[in-house]
Amino acid sequence: MTQSQQIKIPATYMRGGTSKGVFFRLQDLPESCQKAGAARDRLFMRVIGSPDPYAKHIDGMGGATSSTSKCVILSKSSQPEHDVDYLYGQVSIDKAFVDWSGNCGNLSTAAGAFAIHAGLVDAARIPQNGICVVRIWQANINKTIIAHVPVTNGQVQELGDFELDGVTFPAAEIVLEFLDPADEGEGDAGGSMFPTGNLIDDLDVPNMGTLKATMITAGIPTVFVNAEDIGYTGTELQEAINSDAKALAKFEAIRVAGALRMGLIKHPDEALTRQHTPKIAFVAQPKDYISSSGKQVKASDVDLLVRALSMGKLHHAMMGTAAVAIGTAAAVSGTLVNLAAGGGERQAVRFGHPSGTLRVGAEAKQVNGEWTVTKAIMSRSARIIMEGVVRVPADTM
Structure with a gap:
């Protein structure tokens, strides 16, 4: 019988738009997982509970759907005029891989709110009451997202009367701006928004x-x-x-x-x-x-x-x-x-x-x-569901 113990990693479970994911600060991850690679992928799969041949995620934080099998890493931004770097991993449910090829627009909402919650936004930029403009560098696709996050008494305002179809309860509205969202990095057409050169x-x-x-x-x-x-x-x-x-x-x-x-x-x-x-x-x-x-x-x-x-x-x-x-x-x-x-x-x-x-x-x-x-x-909303630590076996990484 294995004698490996579980380790605890600070984490926050959040809803963003019509998705849910496990959020981490880069600095809180084990050292081997603070850079891209197999150790980070194994950690995220274990956190979510993948790969799961039963497609239920019973032994993890995932919800066995594409909307709930997600992990996010945020850190102080490496880019000028940005507050945070936001990296998103889509964890496969029944196969052993994490897809890093794109962004999650829904969790972009939660990324703006989490950046404030986690102390990653300069306190001088957070109003006591009003809208905090969080400048997000989306590291998967190298794009800028601006999140307009409501703040009350210096804290993210999560509750409100904004209704979003696909989400059961109302919450506070967060407006997202995706700047220059056309992909410039992939495909044979380079920076073309229509990579084949045709509209149809x-x-x-x-x-x-x-x-x-x-x-x-x-x-x-x-x-x-x-x-x-x-x-x-x-x-x-x-x-x-x-x-x-x-x-x-x-x-x-x-x-x-x-x-x-x-x-x-x-x-x-x-x-x-x-x-x-x-x-x-x-x-x-x-x-x-x-x-x-x-x-x-x-x-x-x-x-x-x-x-x-x-x-x-x-x-x-x-x-x-x-x-x-x-x-x-x-x-x-x-x-x-x-x-x-x-x-x-x-x-x-x-x-x-x-x-x-x-x-x-x-x-x-x-x-x-x-x-x-x-x-x-577009407008979305976000809310912390649970925060604390997530436990994974020490030999995961």
């Missing part, structure tokens, strides 16, 4: 034929297809897709084909350890439907419908980074997202997702023939 492509998908697709790298690399082209209406809830193994396999085939076309991977096998990106989403024109909470969403309430998959399953609401992609694509006349919303120029869009609706704004323009986006804006 013919995407060849094995065993499915050719699909119209918009592929964009704003917020997070995302492949958009039309719902009707793949046999859906855009009103589907999780159980309609997540219980259908054949449907999930088709979505994965679309995702892999898109990743190859966008230059994110060079061989299909690479997609096995890159599940976080790209995202796959399908869009449709507005229709009436009943959300997962039983709330009626009317066609007149939204500009379009969007359903998106994360880590191989239909998301219960909408990923924050995918919302940035939706808002950006909607702002560019001629994309599938823009056409589903009625076409034309727009600076904001409200879309229907499985849990309800969400509004996101984006400012896009053409410069020298290339589309660019200066910022995307």
